Amino acid sequence: PDHVGILALEIVVPYTYVNQTDLELHDGVSKGKYTIGLGQERMAFCSDREDVVSLCLTAVSLLMHRTRTSYSNIGRLEVGTETPVDKSKSIKSMLMRLFDNCNNVEGVDSTNACYGGTAALFNSIAWLESSAWDGRLAIVVAADVATYARGGARPTGGAGAVAMLLGPNAPLVLDRELRASHMADTYDFYKGDMGTNYPTVDGKVSIRCYFEALYNCYYLYRKRFLKKFADTNNSESNTQSNTSPKSVLQHFDAIVFHSPYGKLVRKAFTWLTLHDVQLDAKCYDNESNLLKYVNSDISVNMLSELGVIKDTEKLFKKLTAPTQKLPKNIGNMYTASIFGGLISYLLSKPTNEMAGKRIAMFSFGSGMCSSFYSITIRPGAKLETLIDLLQHVPVMLENRQSASTVEFENTLTNRELAYNKAPFEPTSNVDNLFPDSWYLTHIDSTFKRYYAQK
């Protein structure tokens, strides 16, 4: 099939959030630490009625309803998550309850920290391009509930689910052959302690892993890009000898990063840009404020210097700031975070300006798995459906309920206490959920989970 990619997207977030300014006060940290220091505004969190399964059920049912897709037209369904609720049964299996008598559906869950959604996406795209494809569409859901124990990592939580409908002749096409990965055995963030819902995290190490992964992935992506377009570039430079050459990074209209918190993305952008300057200095002839870094040692510490950040501000505003609205207002959705960035970008400009835009995607999951790939908004494709479907997102974000920090703390403590406990009866009010939401009704004494739709 031609033009395989994303046909439509749907995002679901919990009904409640906490303001990061309130949290700064509550935690007794200096004013601005979470909002300026981490770059976050609001953090979504789940009540005891919401969990990763309910978020996925809502996301898939809304996606199917809004796109008027029949369940019988889905041949593959995959979930990427690092918040499993069962060590054997996949969330994908729990979603099959939506598929009334349409049981011929491949796919299971993918797990590796924040990378599972990307793994699921790559798998489903591969299925669509394979000899096993039977002409039907695929769905990928990336969903997580990110919570941390009390301490420095807690304000970098979040929660949400993004469901994507995939198929041929898509408006968002994954660029063929253009993909690179960096995978290694690290212990920067992991969940080896099965007795708690919180990860063990070494924040500083995880940040170093993130930058190392970003550099290695981009370096390899760039090589593949140059190889693929060697002939085109040669003919381009012959015919357009007056225009300055473009670095690989300069071919993008947007760069979406996995977004644990805004400040990390801001630094990641700087890191990538400075490396690009060093790899292709000739393409930055007109950028004297960047050219001065050609021989610098680009270390993680250097990224905290205000001057360095300032020197990349103009480019950041153009390429990555438009991808940050959802991540800043929801928090880290782990596997769904990068797709929240993609949705932010799609909502950032009028639809008629989107055709032909090229979007870079950097996906990172601790432990670690990472990939750099790209998406082209296919010129001539009908974008209205895709983008119209997303118009409710900013409204939904504003219609959420702001919770007090005490409510936030109590909810997290109650989740801690309820973790691994059966039977369990949630007590929060179903009224405090968006219309059509799925929610947890109870867990019985044998750990079976029961859900209903509002």
Ligand code: ACO
């Ligand atoms: N005003 C403005 N800025 C401030 C203020 C203030 N009042 N106070 C602190 N800051 C700045 C600091 O200078 C620092 O900036 P810098 O990064 O430019 O140096 C920033 O705020 C953060 O402050 P730290 O003291 O470094 O914060 P802390 O050590 O408490 O925690 C961390 C930060 C490590 C990111 C923690 O939140 C964490 O572990 N998070 C989870 C791990 C994570 O998200 N890793 C990313 C990749 S892996 C993944 O996605 C899970």
